Amino acid sequence: xxxxxxxxxxxxxxxxxxxxxxxxxxxxxxxxxxxxxxxxxxxxxxxxxxxxxxxxxxxxxxxxxxxxxxxxxxxxxxxxxxxxxxxxxxxxxxxxxxxxxxxxxxxxxxxxxxxxxxxxxxxxxxxxxxxxxxxxxxxxxxxxxxxxxxxxxxxxxxxxxxxxxxxxxxxxxxxxxxxxxxxxxxxxxxxxxxxxxxxxxxxxxxxxxxxxxxxxxxxxxxxxxxxxxxxxxxxxxxxxxxxxxxxxxxxxxxxxxxxxxxxxxxxxxxxxxxxxxxxxxxxxxxxxxxxxxxxxxxxxxxxxxxxxxxxxxxxxxxxxxxxxxxxxxxxxxxxxxxxxxxxxxxxxxxxxxxxxxxxxxxxxxxxxxxxxxxxxxxxxxxxxxxxxxxxxxxx
Numbered sequence: 578x579x580x581x582x583x584x585x586x587x588x589x590x591x592x593x594x595x596x597x598x599x600x601x602x603x604x605x606x607x608x609x610x611x612x613x614x615x616x617x618x619x620x621x622x623x624x625x626x627x628x629x630x631x632x633x634x635x636x637x638x639x640x641x642x643x644x645x646x647x648x649x650x651x652x653x654x655x656x657x658x659x660x661x662x663x664x665x666x667x668x669x670x671x672x673x674x675x676x677x678x679x680x681x682x683x684x685x686x687x688x689x690x691x692x693x694x695x696x697x698x699x700x701x702x703x704x705x706x707x708x709x710x711x712x713x714x715x716x717x718x719x720x721x722x723x724x725x726x727x728x729x730x731x732x733x734x735x736x737x738x739x740x741x742x743x744x745x746x747x748x749x750x751x752x753x754x755x756x757x758x759x760x761x762x763x764x765x766x767x768x769x770x771x772x773x774x775x776x777x778x779x780x781x782x783x784x785x786x787x788x789x790x791x792x793x794x795x796x797x798x799x800x801x802x803x804x805x806x807x808x809x810x811x812x813x814x815x816x817x818x819x820x821x822x823x824x825x826x827x828x829x830x831x832x833x834x835x836x837x838x839x840x841x842x843x844x845x846x847x848x849x850x851x852x853x854x855x856x857x858x859x860x861x862x863x864x865x866x867x868x869x870x871x872x873x874x875x876x877x878x879x880x881x882x883x884x885x886x887x888x889x890x891x892x893x894x895x896x897x898x899x900x901x902x903x904x905x906x907x908x909x910x911x912x913x914x915x916x917x918x919x920x921x922x923x924x925x926x927x928x929x930x931x932x933x934x935x936x937x938x939x940x941x942x943x944x945x946x947x948x949x950x951x952x953x954x955x956x957x958x959x960x961x962x963x964x965x966x967x968x969x970x971x972x
Contacts, residue, residue, distance in 0.1 A: 596911060599624060599731055599739060601719045601754050602747035605636075605695075606874020606891035608702035610745050612649050613899030615709035624715045624731060624739065625748070632696040633780055633852075635816035637662070637795060637808065640970040642889035643688035645896035651705045658697035658811045661689050662795050665966075667958070669951050670800035670837050676954040677962055681795070692795070692808045692816065698888065715739070719748055722757040724868030743911070747874045747891075750859065755876045758867040772823045772855030774941065776882060777831050779817040779844070779851045783809065786843050790815045795885070798841060799951065800834045802943035805841060806882075817844060818882060820940065823855060856881055861927060865919040873898075878926040883936035884969065886929055894922060932969060 598614050600607045603625035611621040638646075638659070646652040667677040681690040706712040721732040722744055729744035746754020783791045791809050798805040803821035810816055819831045832848055835841040859879060865872040874891040901914050942950045 595620070596743070597741040598622070598743050598745060599729060599741040600745045600747060601625070601722065601731065601752065602749065602874070602876070603628070603714070604747060604749075604874065604891075605698060605702065605888050606747035606876070606894060607745075608699065608706055609645075609649065609892050609895035610747055610873050610898070611712045612651065612702055612706040612709070613895035614745075614902070615706060615711040616649060617899045617902035617905075619902065620711045620713075621745075622713050622715060622739075622741070624717055624719055624733070626718050627716050632694075632699055634695050634778055635692050635780070635808070635810045635814075636695055636698060636888040637885035638691050638693055638698075638892075639885065639889055639966075640688035640690065642892050643691075645889070645892035647688075648896040648900060649702075649705070649892070651701050654701045654705065655693065655698060658701075659689070659691040659693045660793060660809055660811050661691050662793050662808060664792075664794035665690075665797075665962075666794055667797045667799055667954060670798045670805070670834060670841065673838050673840060674955070676799065676951055677958040679959060679963055679966075690795070692810055694810050694812055694814075695888075697811070719753045722746065722753045722870050724870060727869070729869035742869065743915070744870045746870055746872045746876045748876055750857070750875055750879045752876050754870055754872055757870050758862065758865065758872055760867070771858045773858060774820055774856040774881075774937070775823040775827050776854045776856055777819045777821075777828065777848065777851040778854060779819075779847050780810075780814050781817060781844070781847050783813050783815055785847075786815060787840075789840070790843075797940075798838070799940060799947070799954075800837060801947050802941060803830065803834050804940040805834065805844075817847075819844075819848075819851070820856070820882070822941070828853070861923075861930065863923065865922060866915055871915055871919060877922070878930065880930070881933045881937050883940060884929070884933045886933065886969070890926065890929065897922070929969065932965065 596619055598619055598621040600611050600621055600623045603623050607623055611623055614621045646655050661682050663682050665679045665681055668675055718734040719731055720734050723730050729741050731739040748754050795808045805819045807815055807817045821827050821830045832845055835845050865877040873894040880887040880890055898918050901918050939950055
């Protein structure tokens, strides 16, 4: 069956019978989607293996993320573990001079800009989803996704099948759902996955670092060909990310970058324990849907970390779909809703990705270009960055 036939097939039925949703993936996107569906009156089953490792690290949540959390009715619980970040600042690693400094939470009508541990956000989403009584979990891995006879079919790792009306794929960039939407062989690595940059992620106790690391700010240090980001978390730790070009000597390059200014040298002893994460380039999908399989979160649009929008856009996926589904009457057809929603999200993500890619290119500058970048930021970077963030956070 062709993708076009599957889309036609997917539009052939209505919601006259209770609609069953399956969600592949139990990360931020999967849990948020389950909660959003429950808020819209639907039931959902999450298929994912039980996690056997601790959830580490933090996320930054901008005002648009908090608007999504508010729609999902989880903002009060999330706020208990949030740290309001009053400043966004960019500094030069070479000189230590401030290039840009913006006040983040000085507008009373705007939602806050905060940090949060990933574990707290995940727990809030799971607790809220469980409390609805409309979300359940299956401890299994998804091996294959497809559309058959107007329904979504999941083949699990033990060979059993699980059928539902719709499958939301939130099972990562290399998951079965993305492979199905892209019509790829799930055993093959997508040919567009090339990592030109690599991130080294650390979470360090504030007590092990100088007090300045606990300042309630999102701090970006711009170096020669790389950058470092750090911000405090509510559990008394500091989330740190260093990004450089991908190479066999990338970790050594990060060490040199941290050693270039005395303010960053306290991070060097913690570098050996840093988690290395390649930042893959990938194709922009023209659609997040094939038949009854719809992508969300990183499976649809993995975000580079340069604008801190990864977790936020997953939350917005869930909230925006929930809003559209909430407007339906009992017997309305869901297929046009998904067609409209995926088209809207593709357009929005393209714009955000373009902004993130531009920011990443600026952060990666080296040599004379890096010096020109720093001069430009110190001269007119504040108003430019404020306009860009206002546009981003209002989307």
